[in-house]
Each structure stands twice: as structure tokens, then as C-alpha cells.
Amino acid sequence: MLMVLCRGLEEHGSPQGRSHKYVAYVKPVGYPRSSLICGNFQCERPAVIWLDELEAQDYKRGERVFSGRHNFVKVQADDSGLHYVKE
Numbered sequence: 001m002l003m004v005l006c007r008g009l010e011e012h013g014s015p016q017g018r019s020h021k022y023v024a025y026v027k028p029v030g031y032p033r034s035s036l037i038c039g040n041f042q043c044e045r046p047a048v049i050w051l052d053e054l055e056a057q058d059y060k061r062g063e064r065v066f067s068g069r070h071n072f073v074k075v076q077a078d079d080s081g082l083h084y085v086k087e
Contacts, residue, residue, distance in 0.1 A: 001083070002076065004045070004049050004050060004055060004067070005020070005022060005039065005049075005050040005067040005068075005069075006036055006037075006038065006039045006047040006048070006049055006050070006068065006075065006084055007029075007038050007039060007040060007043075007047055007048070007050060007058055008038035008040070008045040008046065008048075009025065009047075009048045011038065011040075011043055011045055012032050012040060012043070014085045020052055021030075021052060021053070022051060022052055022085065023052060023053050023056055023084060023085055024050075024051050024056045024059075024082040024083055024084045024085060025048040025049060025050045025051065025053065025081070025082075025085075026048065026049050026051060026059060026069055026077040026078070026081070026082060027077065027078050027083075028047070028048070028049055028075055028076060028077060028078065028081065029076045029077070029078045030078075031046060031048065031078065032046040032075070033046070034046060034049060034076055035082055036048075036049070036075055039068075047051055048083075049075055050068060051057040051066070052081070053084070054071050056082055058083060059077060064076055064077045064078075064079070065077075
């Protein structure tokens with residue numbers, strides 16, 4: 001099951017150091033004027049969709065719809081490609 005994380009790119013950067021290792025992000029359809037808002041409770045800025053390695057592989061295979069935690073929401077990525085985290 002896909003469990004992406006949505007966070008503001010400029011405000012929060014890469015969400016590393018958590019229990020999940022995110023390797024890349026993709027932009028939601030219409031970014032930055034999409035309805036996808038950062039999941040940080042103190043932020044209301046546009047968000048990108050952070051993917052782990054398996055989700056990034058799914059994106060490469062053409063998957064564009066991903067589920068958020070607890071299936072609260074599904075998000076749709078655009079076709080602009082993966083943006084990898086620099087380590």
C-alpha cells in the first residue's frame with residue numbers, strides 16, 4: 001500500500017530522519033496552485049508528494065495516484081518526473 005507524505009518543499013525540505021526514508025518528490029497536478037496543502041499542522045502552503053523507493057519505482061511505471069496515511073485522501077502526481085533527494 002502506498003503511503004506518501006505531503007509537505008511544503010521550500011518551508012520544510014526533505015523529510016529525512018523519520019521512520020520512513022523518502023528518496024524523491026513529485027509535484028501534484030496543478031502545483032503550486034493545486035489543492036494539496038502541507039500536512040504540517042502549522043503550515044498552509046502548497047505541498048509536494050514525497051515518495052519512498054518503492055513508490056518512486058511505481059511512479060516510474062506510470063502510477064500517478066497515491067494514498068495518504070490511513071487512506072484519508074488520495075493525491076494525483078503530474079507527469080513532470082521524479083525530483084531526487086541529494087544526499
